[in-house]
Amino acid sequence: xxxxxxxxRAIVGTAHLLVDPDLRDAYxxxxxxxxxxxxxCVVRPADTAEVAxxxxxxxxxxxxxxxxxxxxxxxxGGVPAGGEVLVSLTRLTALEPVDEIEGQVTVGAGxxxxxxxxxxxxxxxxxxxxxxxRSSATIGGMVATNAGGIRVLRYGSMRDQLTGLxxxxxxxTVITRLAGLAKDNTGYDLTQLxxxxxxxxxxxxxxxxxxxxxxxxxxxxxxAVDGTDAALTLLAAARGRLxxxxxxxxxxxxxxxxxxxxxxxxxxxxxxxPAYVLLECxxxxxxxxxxxxxxxxxxxxxxxxxASDVAGRARLWAYRETHTEAINTAGVPTKLDICVPLRELxxxxxxxxxxxxxxxxGARTILFGHxxxxxxxxxxxxxxxxxxxxxxxxxRQVAQRRGSISSEHGVGRAKAEWxxxxxxxxxxxxxxxxxxxxxxxxxxxxxxxxxTPADDNVRG
Amino acid sequence: xxxxxxxxRAIVGTAHLLVDPDLRDAYxxxxxxxxxxxxxCVVRPADTAEVAxxxxxxxxxxxxxxxxxxxxxxxxGGVPAGGEVLVSLTRLTALEPVDEIEGQVTVGAGxxxxxxxxxxxxxxxxxxxxxxxRSSATIGGMVATNAGGIRVLRYGSMRDQLTGLxxxxxxxTVITRLAGLAKDNTGYDLTQLxxxxxxxxxxxxxxxxxxxxxxxxxxxxxxAVDGTDAALTLLAAARGRLxxxxxxxxxxxxxxxxxxxxxxxxxxxxxxxPAYVLLECxxxxxxxxxxxxxxxxxxxxxxxxxASDVAGRARLWAYRETHTEAINTAGVPTKLDICVPLRELxxxxxxxxxxxxxxxxGARTILFGHxxxxxxxxxxxxxxxxxxxxxxxxxRQVAQRRGSISSEHGVGRAKAEWxxxxxxxxxxxxxxxxxxxxxxxxxxxxxxxxxTPADDNVRG
Numbered sequence: 001x002x003x004x005x006x007x008x009r010a011i012v013g014t015a016h017l018l019v020d021p022d023l024r025d026a027y028x029x030x031x032x033x034x035x036x037x038x039x040x041c042v043v044r045p046a047d048t049a050e051v052a053x054x055x056x057x058x059x060x061x062x063x064x065x066x067x068x069x070x071x072x073x074x075x076x077g078g079v080p081a082g083g084e085v086l087v088s089l090t091r092l093t094a095l096e097p098v099d100e101i102e103g104q105v106t107v108g109a110g111x112x113x114x115x116x117x118x119x120x121x122x123x124x125x126x127x128x129x130x131x132x133x134r135s136s137a138t139i140g141g142m143v144a145t146n147a148g149g150i151r152v153l154r155y156g157s158m159r160d161q162l163t164g165l166x167x168x169x170x171x172x173t174v175i176t177r178l179a180g181l182a183k184d185n186t187g188y189d190l191t192q193l194x195x196x197x198x199x200x201x202x203x204x205x206x207x208x209x210x211x212x213x214x215x216x217x218x219x220x221x222x223x224a225v226d227g228t229d230a231a232l233t234l235l236a237a238a239r240g241r242l243x244x245x246x247x248x249x250x251x252x253x254x255x256x257x258x259x260x261x262x263x264x265x266x267x268x269x270x271x272x273x274p275a276y277v278l279l280e281c282x283x284x285x286x287x288x289x290x291x292x293x294x295x296x297x298x299x300x301x302x303x304x305x306x307a308s309d310v311a312g313r314a315r316l317w318a319y320r321e322t323h324t325e326a327i328n329t330a331g332v333p334t335k336l337d338i339c340v341p342l343r344e345l346x347x348x349x350x351x352x353x354x355x356x357x358x359x360x361x362g363a364r365t366i367l368f369g370h371x372x373x374x375x376x377x378x379x380x381x382x383x384x385x386x387x388x389x390x391x392x393x394x395x396r397q398v399a400q401r402r403g404s405i406s407s408e409h410g411v412g413r414a415k416a417e418w419x420x421x422x423x424x425x426x427x428x429x430x431x432x433x434x435x436x437x438x439x440x441x442x443x444x445x446x447x448x449x450x451x452t453p454a455d456d457n458v459r460g
Numbered sequence: 461x462x463x464x465x466x467x468x469r470a471i472v473g474t475a476h477l478l479v480d481p482d483l484r485d486a487y488x489x490x491x492x493x494x495x496x497x498x499x500x501c502v503v504r505p506a507d508t509a510e511v512a513x514x515x516x517x518x519x520x521x522x523x524x525x526x527x528x529x530x531x532x533x534x535x536x537g538g539v540p541a542g543g544e545v546l547v548s549l550t551r552l553t554a555l556e557p558v559d560e561i562e563g564q565v566t567v568g569a570g571x572x573x574x575x576x577x578x579x580x581x582x583x584x585x586x587x588x589x590x591x592x593x594r595s596s597a598t599i600g601g602m603v604a605t606n607a608g609g610i611r612v613l614r615y616g617s618m619r620d621q622l623t624g625l626x627x628x629x630x631x632x633t634v635i636t637r638l639a640g641l642a643k644d645n646t647g648y649d650l651t652q653l654x655x656x657x658x659x660x661x662x663x664x665x666x667x668x669x670x671x672x673x674x675x676x677x678x679x680x681x682x683x684a685v686d687g688t689d690a691a692l693t694l695l696a697a698a699r700g701r702l703x704x705x706x707x708x709x710x711x712x713x714x715x716x717x718x719x720x721x722x723x724x725x726x727x728x729x730x731x732x733x734p735a736y737v738l739l740e741c742x743x744x745x746x747x748x749x750x751x752x753x754x755x756x757x758x759x760x761x762x763x764x765x766x767a768s769d770v771a772g773r774a775r776l777w778a779y780r781e782t783h784t785e786a787i788n789t790a791g792v793p794t795k796l797d798i799c800v801p802l803r804e805l806x807x808x809x810x811x812x813x814x815x816x817x818x819x820x821x822g823a824r825t826i827l828f829g830h831x832x833x834x835x836x837x838x839x840x841x842x843x844x845x846x847x848x849x850x851x852x853x854x855x856r857q858v859a860q861r862r863g864s865i866s867s868e869h870g871v872g873r874a875k876a877e878w879x880x881x882x883x884x885x886x887x888x889x890x891x892x893x894x895x896x897x898x899x900x901x902x903x904x905x906x907x908x909x910x911x912t913p914a915d916d917n918v919r920g
Contacts (some may be wrong), residue, residue, distance in 0.1 A: 041734070099803075100696075101692065101696065101802045101803050102801060102802055102803070124700070145645065146649075148643050148645075148646050152643060157643060157650070159649070160620070170548070170884075170888070171890075173886050174886070175884065175886050175887050175890065176884070177887070179862040179863070179864075180801060181799050181800075181801065181833075181834070181862075181863065181864050181867070182832070182833035182834065182835070183604065183608050183610065183612060183617060183799050183830070183833045183835050183864070183867040183868055184799060184866075184867060184882070185608075185656055185864070185866050185867065185868060185869065185870045185871070186605050186864055186865060186866050186870075186875075186879060186882040186883055186907055187656075187879065187882075187888075187891050187910070188653060188656070188657055188661075188882055188889075188891050188894055189619070189652060189653070189655070189656055190657075190887060190890060191647060192619070192652040192892075193648060193649070193652070193653055193894075194650055195649070195652075196645050196647075196648070197648055201648075213699075213700070231559065236560075236561065239563070239673075240673065241744070242586070243703065243704075243743060243744060244682035244703075245516055282546060283703060284701070284703060337645050339642070339644060340641075341562060341639055341640060341641065342561045342562055343559075343561050343562070349855055370643075372642070373641075373642035373643045374641070375642070375643050375709055376644065384569075402639035402641075403639070403641065404639075404641050404643070404644040404645070404646055405646060406644075406645050406646050407641070407643040407644060407645065408643055408645060408738065409645065409648060410645045411645070411646055415646075419646060419647065420644040422644070422647075422649055423525070423646055424635065424636070425633050426629075426633050426634070427635050427637070427647075427650060428647075429633075429781050430629070430635065430898065431647050431648050431650075431652060433897040433898065434648055434894065434897055435900075436897065437893040437896065438890065438893065438894075438898035449647055450647075
């Protein structure tokens with residue numbers, strides 16, 4: 001065992017330094033199994049002080065680190081390129097009491113979303129962000145990647161929930177900002193800078209979040225519309241009329257067919273329609289009447305089915321939420337996560353299939369996503385050897401429309417080479433200058449977010 | 461006229477380069493008349509390209525700049541220390557059409573809040589931030605200082621309205637990020653970094669903001685309570701029960717007495733109470749019943765008066781909103797703007813008067829502010845020569861309670877020497893590294909936010 005490993009073992013204890021390849025294995029490959037690499041070792045610190053000591057030891061030795069939370073990322077940002085010390089944060093599971101006066105809570109970076117939800121709900125409060133990976137995704141990782149999900153329309157992304165954090169800088173220095181002040185104008189907002197920085201500037205060890213009211217009364221509508229433009233008309237009506245609007249999702253006939261076949265679900269309507277919108281309303285009192293009134297008066301509604309009870313709501317959500325499983329069952333998709341201004345959405349949807357087929361004949365393009373933000377998950381089946389070309393042509397269509405090449409998932413290693421489609425050369429230069437200012441030796445997550453030459457990835 | 465002035469004149473035209481002291485005068489002193497300094501000249505560019513050319517010229521000459529919007533700041537961040545080129549942005553008044561699909565708008569940095577409100581309201585939309593200086597305060601300045609105001613409880617501060625911006629870096633490079641995407645995880649969020657950076661990292665020239673629904677139905681309650689703790693009990697009840705809650709303000713008997721005398725207002729209640737809370741609700745439908753129900757069931761309510769009509773609401777708001785004028789009429793106050801965690805508010809209020817009187821015998825401490833954020837405007841009358849000591853002892857009481865020494869107003873020149881009470885040495889080091897990364901020569905707003913030795917302030 002080298003000097004560094006000895007030092008790390010002294011910090012975290014023998015049980016939490018994993019050198020054996022069998023023990024490292026679960027950490028070295030992401031859950032989609034698309035990204036994998038060998039870590040020098042895996043180190044599992046228990047708290048901020050141990051993280052700081054680990055970082056100091058690695059920085060002194062000039063050995064790069066890769067930071068991992070629940071390993072539920074989709075862009076390879078939390079797995080090694082090769083040779084890094086992998087710092088796993090899943091032992092940072094402290095849950096401080098819910099602060100009911102402020103409606104906030106402070107938790108360790110390794111707490112899962114599901115654990116935090118269970119912690120907050122008895123106080124009548126809830127986490128503003130929710131997503132399908134809730135049982136594994138950690139709060140620290142969700143902040144580092146600015147996670148989105150199905151409630152962004154109502155409460156914003158993870159950065160909007162943040163009121164403070166604690167983090168370890170690349171030299172082992174700890175910065176702590178956990179008072180949770182609602183208003184504080186005393187210099188640059190480091191909390192917001194670290195949100196979405198994907199572990200490249202500091203390691204987030206504790207997080208303070210605002211919580212939202214746990215809303216007991218809900219109603220869900222699945223609405224048939226005549227296409228993406230009609231869906232946007234419905235969205236505008238819903239936003240203007242429904243103060244309880246909590247989600248607005250979209251899917252299309254190709255995905256609906258896969259979902260129905262996979263889940264053996266009945267047809268939701270007597271006919272097939274060009275697009276389907278799922279709306280959810282949530283409030284202190286039953287929002288069903290408000291929702292029905294709006295649907296009755298919106299000319300974009302071709303047909304609609306509404307449910308207010310738990311089982312009925314789950315039945316309607318299934319048409320949207322089982323898209324991922326249904327697609328994965330039908331093949332190995334090329335997965336993209338893009339966002340365009342709403343006025344560009346219809347034009348993009350109109351050309352996506354033909355754009356894909358031009359480079360990958362016979363490929364099937366399935367779209368679904370978060371209508372409220374113009375955020376589509378583009379899944380391409382049967383792209384075969386053309387996956388990279390598909391990615392390239394789709395992301396260029398998005399960039400032409402001033403869109404984002406990564407709406408929710410981050411850049412990671414997967415999208416780094418396309419970063420210049422979403423950020424100008426001038427912006428990327430500023431990003432690099434910020435990176436150098438905080439991590440001059442480049443020891444944190446090299447190769448993530450900002451591309452570096454392959455031979456620079458491992459310095460150890 | 462020097463080479464630099466000739467160059468600036470060629471960029472903006474003779475009419476917009478002000479060298480004569482009489483013409484510069486209005487720009488060189490802030491509206492409180494507490495901060496003043498001589499600029500080398502005042503330059504008034506018309507658009508982003510002219511701002512970029514001005515910045516390039518100054519940077520090349522090694523001459524520092526100070527950036528000014530509506531000159532309504534309260535901490536001296538927009539007036540010269542001495543010898544800078546003052547870049548005034550009030551000519552950047554472009555108002556792009558309201559984007560009703562996204563509910564967003566892009567405007568020039570020099571547009572006043574009032575002009576933007578008038579621009580948005582015909583579309584049924586409104587600006588999420590509102591404040592008393594609306595006729596002069598510019599949107600660019602409000603973003604650069606992350607302005608707050610009376611609606612933060614509902615919509616957050618200025619940074620929460622921001623979906624993008626355009627800015628000129630200290631070397632004249634322009635970065636533009638105005639697509640207004642609701643979700644975009646492609647690298648560090650420069651928009652959020654510049655919000656609240658007080659002109660020290662870049663000059664904001666255009667801003668894209670989300671707008672909020674213009675809510676037609678409003679109700680206001682002035683509530684008498686038994687002190688700060690009871691006010692917080694009422695706040696918790698209002699937050700838990702009122703989905704329409706839009707503002708929660710607090711004032712005390714000393715301020716109420718000044719306000720009543722200044723405005724010849726009747727006593728709002730038959731007796732005097734230890735504290736008064738103003739609540740406003742706003743919605744698509746009349747929130748009066750919801751407000752009355754909550755007040756009827758909250759044990760912290762000693763007495764209450766409610767108004768739903770325009771005149772009645774204005775009558776109740778006057779008890780809170782005329783505090784500033786009433787105090788200024790009574791003397792020259794020492795003004796502080798602080799914020800503490802809500803659980804610390806009562807303890808702070810209990811000791812503030814005695815803390816002030818210990819260093820300034822006979823001084824009167826008047827408190828009012830934004831209850832929802834624990835944000836108090838501390839106004840001390842008759843502090844005489846002890847103003848600096850008053851500032852120091854009050855800010856130390858705030859820091860002991862993990863509060864912010866500047867909740868809304870920013871750091872500017874006024875609070876720079878106290879920055880270490882709100883930010884750790886480690887954080888300030890990171891702030892300095894970010895400043896150096898973006899402005900290595902220190903040409904933008906030297907002496908603002910991060911203190912520099914006095915003899916470094918002017919390099920020209």
